[in-house]
Amino acid sequence: MMVLDGKIAAQAVKNQLQEQTAAITAQGKPSPHLAAILVGNNGASETYVASKVKNCAETGFRSTLLRLPQDCSETELLAKIQELNQDPDIDGILVQLPLPAHIAENKVIEAIDPRKDVDGFHPSNVGRLVQGLPTFIPATPYGILLLLDHFQVPTKGKHAVVIGRSNIVGRPMSILLSSAIAQGNCTVTLCHSHTQNLKALAAEADILVAALGRPGYVTADMVKPGAVVIDVGITRVEDATAAKGFRIKGDVDYAQVSAIAGAITPVPGGVGLMTIAGLLKNTLQAYLQNRG
Ligand code: GUN
Numbered sequence: 001m002m003v004l005d006g007k008i009a010a011q012a013v014k015n016q017l018q019e020q021t022a023a024i025t026a027q028g029k030p031s032p033h034l035a036a037i038l039v040g041n042n043g044a045s046e047t048y049v050a051s052k053v054k055n056c057a058e059t060g061f062r063s064t065l066l067r068l069p070q071d072c073s074e075t076e077l078l079a080k081i082q083e084l085n086q087d088p089d090i091d092g093i094l095v096q097l098p099l100p101a102h103i104a105e106n107k108v109i110e111a112i113d114p115r116k117d118v119d120g121f122h123p124s125n126v127g128r129l130v131q132g133l134p135t136f137i138p139a140t141p142y143g144i145l146l147l148l149d150h151f152q153v154p155t156k157g158k159h160a161v162v163i164g165r166s167n168i169v170g171r172p173m174s175i176l177l178s179s180a181i182a183q184g185n186c187t188v189t190l191c192h193s194h195t196q197n198l199k200a201l202a203a204e205a206d207i208l209v210a211a212l213g214r215p216g217y218v219t220a221d222m223v224k225p226g227a228v229v230i231d232v233g234i235t236r237v238e239d240a241t242a243a244k245g246f247r248i249k250g251d252v253d254y255a256q257v258s259a260i261a262g263a264i265t266p267v268p269g270g271v272g273l274m275t276i277a278g279l280l281k282n283t284l285q286a287y288l289q290n291r292g
Contacts, residue, residue: 002151002263004230006273009150010143013277014059017284021060024287032287033062034092034118034279035084039077039103040070044236045096052094055276061283064090074103078111085113091290092118092283097168115290118282121167129172132179136282141173143274144209144230145183146281153183153207153228153263160186161205163198163251164212169232173209198222210251218252226262232271248272 025031034056038049049065056063066084068077077095084093093116099105114122120129120136128135137145148155160177164170170190177186186207191198202208202222210218211232223229233251250267258264265271 001261004147004151004263004265006270009147010273010277012150013146017059017280031060031062032091032283033089034283035064035090037066037095039068039099049096059280070100081111091287092116094119116286118286130175138172139278140169140275141176142278146277147274148183155183156185158186158206160207161189161202162209163191165190165192169211212251214251215249216253220256220260223257223260225260229257229261229264231265231267234272
């Protein structure tokens with residue numbers, strides 16, 4: 001059994017990005033600049049955004065964190081996005097999700113200039129992804145592709161089963177794995193809350209991607225011996241013995257499944273770290289595309 005260690009793979013990607021960035025700044029050019037907008041102070045979102053900012057610094061990127069209050073209006077947020085769209089010194093823009101219920105997520109996503117949409121959530125970028133055109137691949141699916149690449153996991157002709165159809169992970173992941181790309185060419189089954197026989201379908205997967213957000217959902221009986229298991233879950237579960245009062249649990253029952261899988265991502269230390277690597281790669285891509 002191979003552990004697909006996100007720490008190792010993410011570090012390899014970040015080292016490469018750091019070198020590329022150093023080469024840019026050595027020419028006297030400015031470094032890539034990411035703008036992140038955080039509305040309110042959801043605990044998990046705070047953690048993710050802080051990690052994005054920290055990783056930018058480690059890579060030699062600049063980042064700006066813009067905070068808006070939980071009760072800010074949709075108009076205010078849209079105005080802020082317009083400002084960033086028009087700022088030539090901003091290469092990438094991300095609005096941390098989820099947003100408060102009174103703000104329409106789709107309106108916000110559509111307001112971001114697709115050329116700066118480093119999350120790859122804008123409908124025009126999603127359309128490009130579906131058609132196999134150059135685009136920004138959403139950070140988590142991108143990170144998973146980078147992980148499969150790093151550990152040289154073969155995908156061609158394999159049966160991939162993705163559990164979860166979110167716009168952020170499951171849906172784009174299913175499209176990418178079926179695409180004619182290096183980490184693609186799979187036959188893909190996309191499972192969701194209305195899937196019948198999910199357990200039996202999962203058990204047929206050569207590559208199983210769990211992205212449904214239910215801690216410990218994937219048990220050993222749902223996994224084919226030798227399968228590659230990618231755990232996207234990052235749910236906070238209460239744990240009185242943990243320093244913060246919670247710990248992070250994946251969608252896969254790691255103890256059970258690691259005993260029969262051929263390869264598996266740990267949680268934490270797996271896909272989560274790769275997500276950041278994907279975002280950083282998109283930010284450099286935006287810089288190179290927009291500033292030449
Ligand atoms: N919330 C959960 N995942 C993501 C992500 O990849 N990007 C943003 N902006 N928000 C998220």
